[in-house]
Each structure stands twice: as C-alpha cells, then as structure tokens.
Amino acid sequence: MPANLRTASAVSAVPAVLAGVLLLAACGSESAAPGGDGRVRAEALCPSEFAQNGSRASGTPTPLALPSSDGTTGGDVKVTGLYAWGSGSGCGADFSADFEVTNSGTEKAAYTVTLGFFSASGTIVDHVERTVAAVGPGRTVKGTAGLGASMGDASDVANVKVEKVRSVPADEASSASGPCPASGFHLYADDGDAAMGLRAVGLHLVNCGTRPYRLDGYPKLEPLDEEHDSVDGVRILQGTDRISTGLGGAGSPQPVVLQPGEAAQATLAWRNTTTFGEPVDAPYLRVWAKSGAGPVTVVPELDLGTTGKLGVGAWVKDESVRGDAGAPPRPTVTP
Numbered sequence: 001m002p003a004n005l006r007t008a009s010a011v012s013a014v015p016a017v018l019a020g021v022l023l024l025a026a027c028g029s030e031s032a033a034p035g036g037d038g039r040v041r042a043e044a045l046c047p048s049e050f051a052q053n054g055s056r057a058s059g060t061p062t063p064l065a066l067p068s069s070d071g072t073t074g075g076d077v078k079v080t081g082l083y084a085w086g087s088g089s090g091c092g093a094d095f096s097a098d099f100e101v102t103n104s105g106t107e108k109a110a111y112t113v114t115l116g117f118f119s120a121s122g123t124i125v126d127h128v129e130r131t132v133a134a135v136g137p138g139r140t141v142k143g144t145a146g147l148g149a150s151m152g153d154a155s156d157v158a159n160v161k162v163e164k165v166r167s168v169p170a171d172e173a174s175s176a177s178g179p180c181p182a183s184g185f186h187l188y189a190d191d192g193d194a195a196m197g198l199r200a201v202g203l204h205l206v207n208c209g210t211r212p213y214r215l216d217g218y219p220k221l222e223p224l225d226e227e228h229d230s231v232d233g234v235r236i237l238q239g240t241d242r243i244s245t246g247l248g249g250a251g252s253p254q255p256v257v258l259q260p261g262e263a264a265q266a267t268l269a270w271r272n273t274t275t276f277g278e279p280v281d282a283p284y285l286r287v288w289a290k291s292g293a294g295p296v297t298v299v300p301e302l303d304l305g306t307t308g309k310l311g312v313g314a315w316v317k318d319e320s321v322r323g324d325a326g327a328p329p330r331p332t333v334t335p
Contacts, residue, residue, distance in 0.1 A: 046085070047145065050093035060086065061089055061091070066160070071159070072160070072162065082096075083096050083097070094148055095117060100141070101141050102139070103137055107170075108136050108137065108169070108170040110131065111135060111166070112130075112131050112165070113164075114127055116163040118160065120158040130145050166299050171294075172296055174296050180208035180209060185209065185289065187204070188298060189202065189203055190202040190204060198271055199269065199272060200240070200244075200267055201268040202267055208261075209260060210260055211260070213257075214256070215257075216256065217314060218312055218314050221286070221310065222295075223285055224283075224297070225283070233308055236312060237309055240267055247269050264316060264318055267312070268285075268300065270302065270309060275305075276306065279305050280304040282302040283300075285298050
C-alpha cells in the first residue's frame, strides 16, 4: 500500500518521528543562574532525550545571547534561552533552547513547535520539533529542545527561531503510541514524500483497546485553516483515482474488523497544481474514523493549490501490522 507524498522541505511529524518526540506537560522551570565565569550553574536542565546516565541533571552550559529579532516569538511560543553544552557538561546535546508556550485560546490545546537552529551567517543548521501535550487556557508551559548531531556545522550555532507552531484541541490530538485514548484507538497521519506535485498522505488507525473495532467505508474529513476554521470550496472525493491512479485508494469499501493491536489505513491524495484563482492551504484536517466516532485532528499541511479537490480512500486492513508491531512502513509513491 502506498503511504504519502509531501514536499521535501516539509517539516512535520511522521510515525518514526512521533515515537521519538519529547512530550512536555508543565515541565519544571529552568532558573539559569550565571556564575562569575559567565557559565550557567546547576539549574539549567539537559534536554531529557540527551541526558546521560538516565538523569536530567544539568552541567555547566554556556548561555548564548539571543538576537533581538521577531524570530524568537511565533504565535503562542517564545524562545527564552539558548545554551551551548560542552563535552564535560554531563549532557549529550551540543546546544539547547528553552521556550515557553502560552495558550491564548479558550480550551486546552496540544502544541507542536518547530525550532530552527541557525549559524552566525544565518544558514540553517537543523530543525527540532517538540510536542507539548496539553496546555490549559491562559496557562504557560516551559519546554526545552536539544540539538545533537546536525545537518550543518553545530559549532557555529548562534541563533534559534520559532519556525512553525501548530495546535489542536487536546481532546482531538492525534497519537501513534502511548496511553490508549478513551476512543480505544490511535489515529494519526504519516509524512511521506513528494513527486511532481502529487501528494498522498496515509491515515492510520490502530486498535489499542480490548475489543474488536469495526470500520466500513470512508473516514469523514473537514479541512481547517490556520485559524482552525473550516475551509470552504474543497471537494472531498471518495476514492483517489480521480487524483491519480495506482495510489491504492480506489477500491470500494469493505468491512474491516480490527482485533486489539491490529491496524487499518486510508489514503488521502491531492495535487498542489496552481492555475487561476486563490491557492488553498489547510494545515489541519479533522478526521472522523466512522459515523459516531469522535474527531481526531491531524496536521497533513494540505497544499491544495487551486484544484479544490481532496481524494480519500476507504479504510483497508493493514496486514503489515501484527499486534504491537508498531507503525507500518512507508513506501514511495510515483505519480
């Protein structure tokens, strides 16, 4: 079964990445107290994914000045500190950044924050994504993002910027693993590739409950814009064959019964062709697995161009998943 396609530059969550994303929920404040030599003493936390010997205790990171630019603030997220960690610090990170998420909305929300670490010359060194699991209205949660092995020259990091912020209602947040939601299933979107303007994203549903879960038909979809408002003028097509053939989402719906630990998938497909008119971008997609199911909001970053069409395949059983085998592989789709 094909999975999904997306622009090569997209920075978003995929199953493999989701498993490694650090979930932050009201983690402790880091009160960095400079010593006489300019180094931070004792209370700056090493990012947990880089902590050595199973401890988040800090060493002696060196605080770096944050340039006074708008890039350190984006939406509800603000970068509050940038640190360089030496080899003797007791932390496996080269650099780390502290940030704060303040929920300015009226309901509890889960945030996905993408930070960009930049060199002194302004070139990107690497991107780091962190998920803050649940932030109440008006609340502020602190987080830390670490940078280890990187795409560029880590020794030249001099700035960090908020590149992208995505938020969804906490009770609609997608998940690929972890505690089983009250719904009895995990539902998430994978990441994929891009090919000649064709996009195809896989929706995955894993029965993490204790009873069989039945599907029969197409997931219901509602594209949402950056303000979480419904996007008008998008035609949801049943089947993907009117977008492109060979995507595996063109068959008629068949009953699917998932035993605990088993999974199903459905394919989303669209093209980002732009002709006359206003291009449509819908970063969020609200998904109902079936009639009567509660919604789950995923972030496939739909760039529909001016086509106004989004194809969706019927749910099919994912035979590659057995019990707790985890997320399915993601093959490349060629248009």
